[in-house]
Amino acid sequence: MNRSTSLAGILVTLTTLTSMSGQAAAAAPEEVATESSGPALETQNVGPVADPMEEPEASRFRWGIAANGGPMMGAYSGGAGGLDARFGMQLSSLLGVYAQPRLLVGAGASSDAAGASATGLALYGMGAMVDATLVDMFYVAGGPEVLIGGVGSASASTSGASSASASSGAFFSMAGRAGVAFGSTRPERRKAFTLGLDMHVLFAGGATFMPMVALGYESF
Secondary structure, three states: OHHHHHHHHHHHHHHHHHHHHHHHHHHHHHHHHHHHOOOOOOOOOOOOOOOOOOOOOOOEEEEEEEEEEEEEEEOOOEEEEEEEEEEEEEOOOOEEEEEEEEEEEEEEEEEEOOEEEEEEEEEEEEEEEEEEEEOOOEEEEEEEEEEEEEEEEEEEEOOOOEEEEEEEEEEEEEEEEEEEEEEEEEOOEEEEEEEEEEEEEEEOOOEEEEEEEEEEEEEO
16 A cells, blocks of 8 residues: 555646646747837937038128129210129028128210210219028129219200209119129038129209119128
């Protein structure tokens, strides 16, 4: 009886160990799977990435200077020339606004069989301009200006008659400019030499048209 009982106990023990080993083997993949599975990776929407080559649209100070000259036609005739400068703000790559101080002188003389005449003017003043620049190269601008100084004319005929007129004070004028800017484009700044056409229409004893070729430098 003792040997049978011992043998039966051994068999029960082996059966129990075998069952426990099978259960551990079945549970192992679940534990591995549980351990290997972690929290889901979180994703964050960082938004669109800015193009590093895109020109900033921040406003900035701008300035320029130019010399110009051309004919006078209308109430006064002859030739005119001068200097102008620009100080203002570039609001974006397209639009700018600035004040345009200006110095302008002109003179002319003519003669024929009936007599001779001469005209002259000396003016300085300020304009308020709105400017548009396309593809960093082509510009066009316009606005009113007030010019202060004097204008005058004199004539004499072969018959001996002569006349002269002069006036001084503030005169209204319209200014315009258009042309091409040759230069470089840098972040937040363009620097260029300019070649263009300036137009001034002076209202003093009539309208005097002054189309002028302009050469200058612009930082905008």
